Amino acid sequence: MVVIVMGVSGTGKSTVGRALADRLGWTFEDADDLHSAENRRKMAAGTALTDADRQPWLVLLRARLEKALANEEALVLAFSALKRSYREQLTVDPARERWVYLHAPAEVIQARLQQRVGHFMPAALLVSQLAAMEPPEDALSVDVTPPSDVVVGHILERLALEP
Secondary structure (H helix, E strand, O other): OEEEEEOOOOOOHHHHHHHHHHHHOOEEEEHHHHOOHHHHHHHHOOOOOOHHHHHHHHHHHHHHHHHHHHOOOOEEEEOOOOOHHHHHHHOOOHHHEEEEEEEOOHHHHHHHHHHOOOOOOOHHHHHHHHHHOOOOOOOEEEEOOOOHHHHHHHHHHHHOOOO
């Protein structure tokens, strides 16, 4: 099974995803780690990525999901999944994939981004991410305003996953 933890930058995809994987004893992967050096440079410079910029990245992510599902690997993937078309491209086997949409009020996310150190994604790109976000209709929707351990517990409960 694969759980894809999605949302704009600053919602805690990596933090929640890693904690969820740790609680379950699953593998964790951060989609940001698969971005090309060029995409990282663009974002670090404050330039929002285009769909063309993201396409090779999405191909890599789909291949990763296909491999996990083919090998019956239990995987938690942190991935922004801003657009429905991205989610459709990464839906390999809906019966074995669960999407978790992390969200919070913009001011909560902005505050988190401003406190974050050493990440290539600047807080200035939050506006473009919020504008691009097409909220999913078929994902578990979780407000990440509470502490991450509370959020992880909520996800485990709602998805009926057992550590």
